[in-house]
Amino acid sequence: MIKARNIIKSYQNGESRFQVLKDISLDIEDNDFVVILGASGSGKSTFLNVISGLERPDSGKVFYDGKDITALSDNELTSFRKENVGFIFQQYYLLPNMSVDKNVKMGADLANNKDYKNVIRAVGLGEKLHKYPSELSGGEQQRVSIARALAKRPRVLFLDEPTGALDEQTGRQVLDYICKLQKEYGFTIVMVTHNLNIAEMANTVIKMNSGKISEIYTNEAQKTAYEIGW
Numbered sequence: 001m002i003k004a005r006n007i008i009k010s011y012q013n014g015e016s017r018f019q020v021l022k023d024i025s026l027d028i029e030d031n032d033f034v035v036i037l038g039a040s041g042s043g044k045s046t047f048l049n050v051i052s053g054l055e056r057p058d059s060g061k062v063f064y065d066g067k068d069i070t071a072l073s074d075n076e077l078t079s080f081r082k083e084n085v086g087f088i089f090q091q092y093y094l095l096p097n098m099s100v101d102k103n104v105k106m107g108a109d110l111a112n113n114k115d116y117k118n119v120i121r122a123v124g125l126g127e128k129l130h131k132y133p134s135e136l137s138g139g140e141q142q143r144v145s146i147a148r149a150l151a152k153r154p155r156v157l158f159l160d161e162p163t164g165a166l167d168e169q170t171g172r173q174v175l176d177y178i179c180k181l182q183k184e185y186g187f188t189i190v191m192v193t194h195n196l197n198i199a200e201m202a203n204t205v206i207k208m209n210s211g212k213i214s215e216i217y218t219n220e221a222q223k224t225a226y227e228i229g230w
């Protein structure tokens with residue numbers, strides 16, 4: 001379980017300091033599918049970065065099964081991220097001079113996962129092992145980044161607008177893969193989006209407004225990627 005407690009984070013903005021996260025506390029259960037919704041600038045990405053250990057809060061703590069990751073040194077935090085969390089962003093951040101196979105192997109090597117080719121097959125790219133990113137569509141590139149993130153079998157997958165650069169059909173397909181992979185491998189999903197429709201796929205929906213959580217609710221039923229509006 002992830003527990004965030006009293007998270008405060010500010011950025012310097014010229015002369016003044018701007019508080020982006022204003023004392024946020026939250027619990028996230030293992031294997032949950034959480035969507036964080038909110039208007040642009042409400043602090044969603046900053047909160048994701050803090051609970052995933054990418055950024056440090058000014059104050060407050062983040063616990064994974066009782067272990068306080070905000071107390072770790074920079075090196076310890078890097079190891080923690082390597083071992084426990086995967087990231088997917090709107091941009092794919094693939095290495096252009098490496099094949100699909102090599103891009104995913106990089107993720108797999110972090111956890112000594114010799115079985116990474118199964119993850120490539122699981123995202124439907126078994127036939128494209130030797131292609132380079134420039135030879136793939138946007139949806140295929142995003143699926144490579146998903147395979148790379150999951151090849152090390154993280155316990156939490158953090159996604160920040162994963163379909164932001166994709167058209168409707170490709171976006172639905174990518175979301176469908178993410179759900180299927182969660183069922184197959186078992187991991188927690190924490191996804192930031194401003195797309196209200198995608199929230200219908202989640203179990204837990206967290207709404208943010210001006211650096212605070214304004215609402216948390218559980219969906220009675222989770223829709224599939226092909227049942228939601230777009």
Ligand SMILES: Nc1ncnc2c1ncn2[C@@H]1O[C@H](COP(=O)(O)OP(=O)(O)OP(=O)(O)O)[C@@H](O)[C@H]1O
Pocket residue numbers: 011012020038039040041042043044045046047194
């Ligand atoms: N590194 C930074 N330095 C300065 N200000 C920042 C930094 N990162 C974020 N901010 C500011 O913090 C506020 C919240 O940003 P954040 O990206 O967390 O919001 P968001 O809800 O994810 O927005 P969006 O949906 O547009 O991505 C914004 O006003 C942003 O300009």
